[in-house]
Amino acid sequence: MHQTLLTLIPIVPFLSALILFSVRLPKILVTTLAVSSIGVAALCVLAIQLTSATDFTPIQAVLGQWLDVAGVKLSFAFYLDGLSLMMISIICGVGWLIHVFSAAFMQQDCDYRRYFCYLNLFVAAMLILVLADNLLLLYLGWEGVGLCSYLLIGFWHDKRSNNIAANKAFIMTRIGDTAMLLGLLLLFWQFGSLNISEINQQAALQMGTNDVMINLSCLLLFIGAAGKSAQFPLQNWLPDAMAGPTPVSALIHAATMVTAGIYLIARNISLFSAANDTLQLIAVVGTITLLLGASAAMVQSDLKRILAYSTISQLGYMFLALGVGANGAASFHLMTHAFFKALLFLAAGALIYCMHHQHNIFKMGGLARKMPVITAAFITGCAALSALPLLSGFFSKELILGQVISGDHWWLWLGGVLGGFCTAFYSARLVLVVFFGPVQQQPNKKVPIMMSAVLVALIMLSIFGGMMPASINAQFPAASVELTPLQHYLPIASPFIAMALAFLCWRSGLFGAPLKSPLVRTLHSWLLNGWQFDWLYQQIFVRPYFFITRLNRHDIIDGFYRAIERLMLALHRLTSLTQNGSLRLYNASILLFVLGALAWVILSGGVV
């Protein structure tokens, strides 16, 4: 029973994507098919959730053999445990809500069918990624979601900047993917298997050994995860990925795909536990990323870019948690983040939809009266994002910071608290600038009912989603933590201080005001461009690359073949000199040859 449901979950969206791809259906049927296919998958997940015990026993479903070559046995097999159950609940649940939202959001788009085809394909690939029982199948899903992300970022492909953004996302994640593939091969070389459970069982025997090869393969896997999850130093594709339709940003670039990296590490936690150095690196990278994202989000003026940097920063928290071994906390934050970030993105989508496709927050203002649902959505989402007490984000972030400090990582903890401070600051700034103050621009549309309904559902999830799923708790039991009052209250108090500060700044009109001092202006533009990573990569990689290509414009390798060609041509000219058509010369040369031949025969002793 469970096996059948499990196989249905990824297959139904995939079939729907295939149908949408190949058959030209009327709009209403496209909507029905796309939304209901995810709905069916969500119902299957719900059925599994309801009928299984709280401490979830893993189920496995084998569809068939995939590869059986030289001792490698891989099958199309799905594996469901507490972690993947939580993931598929998010993917199908939030994914379904976003599909419903998209149906309203994309109503006027002429490429309606293509949009839903990609979106369904994405959900199918993501489900395969999450449910895969071996790393190669996971890699298949991994590439699948990367492809869909590329297609959807460049969805409005008649604008050149969108295509460039899509290329950037694809290439940056490809760097990570390549590292990940190398990591897979290295793991196979060491363990002789690609089955996730087998690898982790074998690695568990070497727990804490800090073996060099395991460290190396974990590092490679982490680079893959960092590429997909937009971690430092591969983070700068995500803000540009906002070129896609907003529901896509919500589904792919906030709630699900970018969490694939966290899932990968959480999934192979026994393996990573044998690589302490890599885990420490992950924690440090997570902290850098969360500070980078949070600080950059403080100065953005594009609504979606604020949310994008915020996503980077929240993913940084998750990696920080993974790095200190707080797997459960990371997964928990993954879930709550999926709720409130999907909420924020969808609310942003609805806002942009109603506001003449305006992205600049300083062109908005005083919208609280006009759009109560969107305002409520933003306030709830931002409050959960800033981890205000009793909202979902609070519980998960508290858990992460508690686990960090209990591992005696003082600096990382301080980074996390500082990040939380910045998070609350930019959240408050966003809400204040957009929804309060003088009215700048009137909305030209009303919020469609369907959008409002989805927003309300997500508001509920963001408020009440702060309960640790039992299956996660059973799989990764969190150690109870003793905190000193400072450690306990500083993370709780700092968002309030930040919000008060933001309110003061807003009251005195600091947000959006022109900058006078050159130092501040430099700092502002440095933060605005996300610590100038685009510029840095331009200097380090793109320009030397162009320099080398210019040097090698006439291809050195080709030069060799061209030299052969030249030699042949010269020889040809030389020999064709003798072909001058002069009969007398021919005669003379025949004579000379005969004379020479005779002389040779005579001198060498004659013919026998």
Added chain:
Amino acid sequence: MIIPLGWLVSFSLALFAIGVFGVVARRNLIFIMISIEIMLNAVALLFVAGSTLHPGSDGQIIYLLILAMAAAEVAIGLALVITMFRRWQSLDVDLLSKMRG
């Protein structure tokens, strides 16, 4: 009296050399053909002279063969000469260098 063989060989060689010189140095096609005839006759003379040294008549038979071949060659050669003259109104072989590589 019998002419000594050495003389015959020397004479034949001299004739052949004259022929070769004619083939290489002459530009007129008819003279080239005559030079070829001279070379053929030089060789034929050598065969006849050689046949006196050996019993049997092999040398003379070969001479007849060369004679027949020379006749055939002349027939073809003169035909070519006529064709060339019709085409260029001249027999200068240096004109025939249009097919250079």
